[in-house]
Amino acid sequence: MEKNSASLFGKSVVALKNFSAEEIRLVLNTARKMKQIVRRGGEKKLPNLRGKSIVNLFYEPSTRTRTSFELAGKYLGADVVSINSGTSSIVKGESLRDTLRTIEAMGVDAIVMRHKAEGAAEFATQVVKPIIINAGDGAHAHPSQALLDLFTIEQRKGRLAGLKVAIVGDILHSRVARSDVYAMTKMGMEVHLAGPKTLLPRFFEFDGVKVHESIEHAIQGADVINVLRIQLERQQAGLFPSTREYARVFGINDNRLRLAKDDVLILHPGPQNKGLEISSEATYCERSAIQEQVQNGVSVRMALLDLTLNGGNS
Amino acid sequence: MNQTWQIQRRQAQISTSLIIRGGRVIDPANRFDGAADVLVIDGKIAAVKPDINFSADYNYDASGKIVTPGLIDMHVHLREPGQEAKEDFVSGSKAAVAGGYTTVATMPNTSPTVDNAALVRSMVKRAEEVGIVNVKIIGAVTKGQQGQELAEMRDMISAGAVAFSDDGHFDDNAKIFLNALDYLHDTGKVIICHEEETSLVKDGVMNEGKRSAILGLKGRPTVAEDIAVARDVLLAEYTGGRVHIAHISSARAVDIVRDAKRRGVKVTAEVTPQHLTMTEDLVNPADSCTKINPPLRTQADCDAMLKGLLDGTIDAIVTDHSPHAPEEKDREYIYAPSGFPGLETSVGVLFTELYHKGKIDLETLISKMTAEPAKIFGLNAGTLSIDAPADITIIDPELVWTVDAKNFYTKGSRSPFIGREFKGRAVATIVRGNLMKLNQW
Numbered sequence: 001m002e003k004n005s006a007s008l009f010g011k012s013v014v015a016l017k018n019f020s021a022e023e024i025r026l027v028l029n030t031a032r033k034m035k036q037i038v039r040r041g042g043e044k045k046l047p048n049l050r051g052k053s054i055v056n057l058f059y060e061p062s063t064r065t066r067t068s069f070e071l072a073g074k075y076l077g078a079d080v081v082s083i084n085s086g087t088s089s090i091v092k093g094e095s096l097r098d099t100l101r102t103i104e105a106m107g108v109d110a111i112v113m114r115h116k117a118e119g120a121a122e123f124a125t126q127v128v129k130p131i132i133i134n135a136g137d138g139a140h141a142h143p144s145q146a147l148l149d150l151f152t153i154e155q156r157k158g159r160l161a162g163l164k165v166a167i168v169g170d171i172l173h174s175r176v177a178r179s180d181v182y183a184m185t186k187m188g189m190e191v192h193l194a195g196p197k198t199l200l201p202r203f204f205e206f207d208g209v210k211v212h213e214s215i216e217h218a219i220q221g222a223d224v225i226n227v228l229r230i231q232l233e234r235q236q237a238g239l240f241p242s243t244r245e246y247a248r249v250f251g252i253n254d255n256r257l258r259l260a261k262d263d264v265l266i267l268h269p270g271p272q273n274k275g276l277e278i279s280s281e282a283t284y285c286e287r288s289a290i291q292e293q294v295q296n297g298v299s300v301r302m303a304l305l306d307l308t309l310n311g312g313n314s
Numbered sequence: 315m316n317q318t319w320q321i322q323r324r325q326a327q328i329s330t331s332l333i334i335r336g337g338r339v340i341d342p343a344n345r346f347d348g349a350a351d352v353l354v355i356d357g358k359i360a361a362v363k364p365d366i367n368f369s370a371d372y373n374y375d376a377s378g379k380i381v382t383p384g385l386i387d388m389h390v391h392l393r394e395p396g397q398e399a400k401e402d403f404v405s406g407s408k409a410a411v412a413g414g415y416t417t418v419a420t421m422p423n424t425s426p427t428v429d430n431a432a433l434v435r436s437m438v439k440r441a442e443e444v445g446i447v448n449v450k451i452i453g454a455v456t457k458g459q460q461g462q463e464l465a466e467m468r469d470m471i472s473a474g475a476v477a478f479s480d481d482g483h484f485d486d487n488a489k490i491f492l493n494a495l496d497y498l499h500d501t502g503k504v505i506i507c508h509e510e511e512t513s514l515v516k517d518g519v520m521n522e523g524k525r526s527a528i529l530g531l532k533g534r535p536t537v538a539e540d541i542a543v544a545r546d547v548l549l550a551e552y553t554g555g556r557v558h559i560a561h562i563s564s565a566r567a568v569d570i571v572r573d574a575k576r577r578g579v580k581v582t583a584e585v586t587p588q589h590l591t592m593t594e595d596l597v598n599p600a601d602s603c604t605k606i607n608p609p610l611r612t613q614a615d616c617d618a619m620l621k622g623l624l625d626g627t628i629d630a631i632v633t634d635h636s637p638h639a640p641e642e643k644d645r646e647y648i649y650a651p652s653g654f655p656g657l658e659t660s661v662g663v664l665f666t667e668l669y670h671k672g673k674i675d676l677e678t679l680i681s682k683m684t685a686e687p688a689k690i691f692g693l694n695a696g697t698l699s700i701d702a703p704a705d706i707t708i709i710d711p712e713l714v715w716t717v718d719a720k721n722f723y724t725k726g727s728r729s730p731f732i733g734r735e736f737k738g739r740a741v742a743t744i745v746r747g748n749l750m751k752l753n754q755w
Contacts, residue, residue: 096646117646118531119599126600138648139530140599178530201527202535 004029009311012132013304014121015141016182024150024186030303030312031151031296038075038299048310049078055103056082058114058135059090064270064294065135065144069112072301078109078309096120097127104128110309113137131308139173145269146179148300150187152293153224156265161188166218166260168252169228169277170199171211172239176228176269181209194218195228196250198239215250222260226267227252230277243276253279257287265289330371331355332747337376337708341383342681343688343697352381354704357747362698374742374749376708380676383684383696384416384705384745387657388477389506389560389584389632392418392449394440395433396425399639401725406657407446408723409635411750413657414740416705417695418635419450422459423482429454431469438474447745448695448705450476455494455505461485464494471501476691479506481560482607484542486512488549495555504556504582504690507546509567510608514538519648521594521609529599531647534609536564543567547574547581558690559583561634563608565618572627582690583622584630587656587663588730590619596730602643602650603728606636620673623682630687631679633660637726644728655726659717661709663731665738669711708742715739723752 006022016024038044054073058066066082073080083103085091090099096115103111110131113121121134121141136142154160165184171177171193184191185208193200194212204211212218219225230246240246247253257264266278266288274280283290306312332354339350339362346362353361353368361368392406401409403420410418420437422428428437434451441449453475457463459482467478478498484507485491494505515534520526522533543559547570550557559571562583574581592610604610622628636653643650668674688696695705716735719727743750 095641095644097644115646117599117648118529119601119647122598122600123646137599141530173530175530178528201530202522202533203524204527205524206528 007311008307010131011308012125013143013308014125014132014134016143016146016179016186019182019186021186024147024183026312027147027300027303027307028151028154030307031299034302034306035296035299044075045077046075047077048306049073049076052078052109052309053107054078054080054110054112054305055108056080056112057099057103058082059085060114060116060136062114062135064297065114068294068297069133069135069301072298072305075298076302076306078305096123100124100128104130110305133304133308136175139175139178141179142175143179144297144301144304145176146183147304148293148297149180149226149267150183151300152267152289152296153265155292155296156289157223163223164190164192164221165224165226166192166194166222167226167228168194168215168218168250170230170234171195171228172199172201173231173234174228180226181206185209192218192222196240199234215256216259219256219260222264224265224267225252225260227278229269229271230273232273247276251277251279252282254281257282263287267293270294329356330747331368332372332374332744332749333366333368333370334374334376334381334706334708337379337381339381339698340676340680341698342677343383343685344699346698347677352698352706354706354744354747357704359698359700359702359704361700372749374708378710378712379741380709380711382680382707382709383698384743385414385683385707385740386417386687386693386696387415387633387635388419388630388687388691390418390420390635390657391423391637391653392420393424393637394437399725400642401637403440403444403449404446405723405725406635407444407449408752409655409657410447411743411752412723413659414661414707414709414743415447415657416707416743416745417448417450417693418657419452419476419691421452421479421481422454427454427458429457429459429465431466431473434470434473434475446750450693452477452479452506454478455480456485456490459483461487461490464490464497467494467498467503468501471503476693477504477506477558479508479560481506481508484508484510484512488545491546492549492553495549495553495557499553499555502556502692504558506558506560507542508560509539509542509546509562510534511538511541514541519605520597521611523594523612525594525597529597531597531599534607536566536611536615539564539608540566540570543570547571547579550581551577551579554580556580561586561589561608561632562619562622562628563589563611563615565615568618568622568627572622572625575627582629583627584632585619585623585628586632586634587660590616590623591663591667592616592730599647602645602647603654603732604730605647605650605652606634606654607652620668624674624678629682629690631660631664631682633657635724637724638728639725640727654729655722655724658722658724659729659731661740662715662717662736662738665711666736670737704744704747706744707740709738710741711738713737713739713741
């Protein structure tokens with residue numbers, strides 16, 4: 001493994017904008033080691049974070065992110081508590097500042113946070129001392145998802161630099177897209193964004209990223225397609241007329257996949273709306289790495305927790 | 315009995331005088347700019363000329379300073395009635411004094427909404443009781459500012475309302491707005507319009523632009539303002555009514571107003587120091603202090619604001635002083651209310667960013683804060699003419715100071731200007747001949 005002097009020890013993970021390529025490389029390399037440990041079966045528990053406590057503070061529903069952060073912490077030996085906004089003092093109107101301070105007062109080392117408001121994780125770093133790991137803040141950032149996307153691509157393709165990635169669907173509301181563009185361009189990938197213009201952010205300008213209004217243009221010759229979830233309420237908001245038309249014009253299916261490279265890798269952050277943004281065939285085919293993404297999510301989150309809380313020392 | 319009568323008689327006869335010596339007097343209403351003394355007798359301007367030979371009760375040495383008519387801010391939110399945790403007439407008036415303002419007009423988006431004569435009358439009375447600066451009352455255009463039915467605006471005029479506004483949002487119902495213009499037509503009163511077409515700014519928290527695109531925050535596009543300004547300008551033209559565009563912020567909207575003025579439409583416009591000098595690049599989603607409506611735009615928009623100010627398209631500078639309680643503003647960006655206080659920082663911002671950078675001359679700048687707003691709203695203020703009320707502001711253009719929320723008199727504690735170093739500050743505020751000293755409250 002190449003020498004890397006980067007360190008994330010004691011740092012919060014708010015957005016990949018603030019990450020160097022070396023720091024991303026460090027996470028990917030550490031995740032590789034973690035994956036070997038998770039996959040070897042038998043005793044998975046490591047002592048790395050023994051005596052550390054982590055709180056998962058989720059203001060929005062989540063299956064895979066919350067569970068994988070929870071398991072990641074537990075595999076590393078930390079004590080992990082999950083707080084659900086629906087069953088906490090948050091429903092009594094407690095402010096974010098006060099909730100964070102309350103958790104801090106109990107002596108936790110890290111807070112993994114999912115919140116509807118853009119900037120909430122950054123706000124948290126200003127309010128309390130524990131390490132903050134952003135597990136998604138509105139449409140702003142979802143750094144661990146972008147890192148697991150990179151990890152999955154590298155595992156399957158053997159490299160990152162030079163690959164052409166198309167991210168398609170609801171770019172406008174996507175924290176995944178906004179994190180992927182930083183992660184992928186920093187690792188030398190060529191990024192194309194596409195979706196109906198109603199779901200593209202107007203005035204989006206980013207070095208190394210091209211925006212298309214046609215899915216076909218974006219996926220032409222792509223090595224990787226990351227299909228984003230279309231939330232059904234976007235139809236009610238008038239952003240597209242029907243799921244049927246969306247699927248026909250913008251959905252990823254076998255027919256459309258012919259435009260991409262033969263060995264194109266299909267990603268989706270989940271949960272999928274089958275038959276809308278992605279067909280069942282595309283979800284479950286050989287070229288799909290959607291299931292591996294979930295598995296890799298645990299390894300990548302173990303890497304993040306280990307590096308920030310423990311400095312990666314085993 | 316006899317004794318009491320004598321005391322009252324004696325007080326009535328006391329004559330007080332104040333002379334402000336050695337300053338540079340800028341009185342745009344009289345096109346005067348030069349070295350002069352200002353003599354005030356019994357709360358009125360008695361003389362403005364060099365080397366006045368008079369032995370006054372009080373002397374103020376204004377050498378090296380600028381003496382102007384008391385500054386007027388026709389767009390503030392003093393939050394009474396009902397929102398005293400954000401601000402009240404006392405704290406807001408003190409903030410006005412600290413910023414050099416002698417007259418402010420407060421918006422009706424309170425709880426309850428100031429939409430009837432009884433409330434206007436009680437607010438006028440309250441303003442007189444507080445009596446620190448001149449507080450003028452703006453009434454709502456529609457009942458509850460709901461945009462459905464006209465408020466009793468003529469009753470409110472009788473009770474002392476100086477203008478009308480549904481500020482805080484745009485009246486989507488064009489017919490109701492047209493009716494409001496017709497209904498007020500012969501009164502000469504102006505409607506102050508918040509110009510953002512509602513459906514286009516729904517859930518938006520910052521300018522729709524490059525920065526919102528990458529931050530993921532929902533945008534409030536300039537086209538929402540442009541459409542609203544265009545509609546209201548056209549309705550003003552069609553009805554002959556008077557429209558005043560509140561806190562204009564979009565370059566295209568300035569063009570629309572400029573064209574309309576050329577055609578003779580009765581439209582005027584105001585701009586804030588923040589929309590003249592700050593851009594969307596300052597938006598940090600972890601700090602709600604930059605959240606305002608309309609939002610901070612781009613440098614091109616700021617440049618257009620300045621151009622509009624200089625060529626007369628934009629008539630007045632207002633602060634849109636919008637304080638909120640600390641706990642309200644200490645929230646996630648998307649949940650925090652819009653607005654920040656501006657009365658105490660505006661002279662600092664404008665002198666530092668415009669005057670000292672050579673972008674505007676003092677006569678134009680002062681005119682936009684005195685004579686012009688007085689003209690638009692028909693106020694007996696904004697001038698140093700003989701016998702005018704002695705509302706006077708003294709500004710030290712060279713005074714360097716740093717904005718510190720601890721020194722604010724407003725209850726609003728969040729402002730993007732906090733921590734900024736400014737050159738230029740109001741050092742004395744004189745209301746009806748009284749030199750206001752803040753420590754007395």
